[in-house]
Amino acid sequence: DSDATKYIWFNGKMVPWADAKVHVTAHALHYGSAVFEGIRAYKTAKGPQIFRLKEHIDRLFNSAKIYRFPVAQTKEEIMDACKKVITENGLEFGYIRPLIFMGEVGLGVKFKKGVNADAMVCALPWGAYLGEEGLKKGIKACVSSWRRLAPDTIPTEAKAAGNYLSSILIANECTNNGYTEAIALDSNGYVSEGSGENVFFVKDNVIYTAPTTAGLLPGITRDAVIKVAQDLGYEVRTQPLPREFVYLADEMFFTGTAAEITPIASVDGIDVGQGYRGPVTEKLQNAFFAIVRGETEDKYGWLTPCKA
Numbered sequence: 538d539s540d541a542t543k544y545i546w547f548n549g550k551m552v553p554w555a556d557a558k559v560h561v562t563a564h565a566l567h568y569g570s571a572v573f574e575g576i577r578a579y580k581t582a583k584g585p586q587i588f589r590l591k592e593h594i595d596r597l598f599n600s601a602k603i604y605r606f607p608v609a610q611t612k613e614e615i616m617d618a619c620k621k622v623i624t625e626n627g628l629e630f631g632y633i634r635p636l637i638f639m640g641e642v643g644l645g646v647k648f649k650k651g652v653n654a655d656a657m658v659c660a661l662p663w664g665a666y667l668g669e670e671g672l673k674k675g676i677k678a679c680v681s682s683w684r685r686l687a688p689d690t691i692p693t694e695a696k697a698a699g700n701y702l703s704s705i706l707i708a709n710e711c712t713n714n715g716y717t718e719a720i721a722l723d724s725n726g727y728v729s730e731g732s733g734e735n736v737f738f739v740k741d742n743v744i745y746t747a748p749t750t751a752g753l754l755p756g757i758t759r760d761a762v763i764k765v766a767q768d769l770g771y772e773v774r775t776q777p778l779p780r781e782f783v784y785l786a787d788e789m790f791f792t793g794t795a796a797e798i799t800p801i802a803s804v805d806g807i808d809v810g811q812g813y814r815g816p817v818t819e820k821l822q823n824a825f826f827a828i829v830r831g832e833t834e835d836k837y838g839w840l841t842p843c844k845a
């Protein structure tokens with residue numbers, strides 16, 4: 538594995554990458570009983586700093602709470618582990634993946650009394666998810682034939698492993714059809730999100746994004762972009778968006794920990810605006826990257842150093 542680092546934090550210990558193993562009867566493997574996070578550590582002049590660590594770990598524990606997972610660790614332990622997998626692997630930047638899962642607790646969907654969930658945190662040396670080129674020029678997107686999860690079926694506010702079966706369908710269908718990413722609609726036919734990103738629109742200088750009721754994961758980058766946009770003086774409207782909005786917007790972009798802020802150049806072969814990154818998207822990218830790289834004042838308190 539070219540992404541392999543030296544150590545993975547596993548149930549409280551740093552263990553060599555190759556030794557962080559689970560049994561084939563692990564509950565999560567059979568029923569999808571796992572919740573996780575994706576977090577970025579950025580290279581800054583003060584060393585690697587983690588973007589919105591507290592918000593990510595709060596969301597991780599909220600996901601576990603919804604599913605009634607018996608979590609053995611505290612938030613502080615997991616936050617500490619996130620810092621350790623960066624520093625002890627000698628990474629200057631990277632993608633941090635905490636995972637809480639039901640392991641060797643026996644098969645059957647009901648959790649037995651007295652069992653605990655397992656926890657691991659690893660770090661991967663990842664750069665831009667949709668490509669450096671994509672960050673500048675924008676990517677080709679389509680509308681997925683798959684809808685996102687309907688409310689009161691599987692909760693999309695939980696970042697749970699099982700939700701990613703939906704993402705697998707959406708992402709692999711669009712790749713197979715020659716697109717880089719897809720936009721899925723919710724069960725009512727309104728715009729929801731990408732397979733691993735939230736989606737934003739710019740029309741007549743107003744910024745729009747779908748509401749949390751549209752079967753989406755309320756992204757931490759989504760929240761950051763809303764705050765940065767409002768501080769730059771933009772009006773941000775969170776409202777149900779019909780499908781045709783994707784063909785009539787002046788600009789569109791995806792947001793996410795992996796995707797950061799990635800412009801969308803076309804949808805279903807129809808150019809978005811001029812067919813490349815628009816001025817509002819570029820302004821938001823510049824403001825966002827300046828914060829995460831520690832080049833401007835961290836006025837929101839979004840960065841956490843990895844070393845004490």
Ligand code: PMP
Nearest residue numbers: 733734735754756757758793794
């Ligand atoms: N939606 C989905 C389905 C995702 O997997 C992600 C990535 N975690 C996002 C949205 C964006 O969330 P965030 O900005 O917190 O990474």
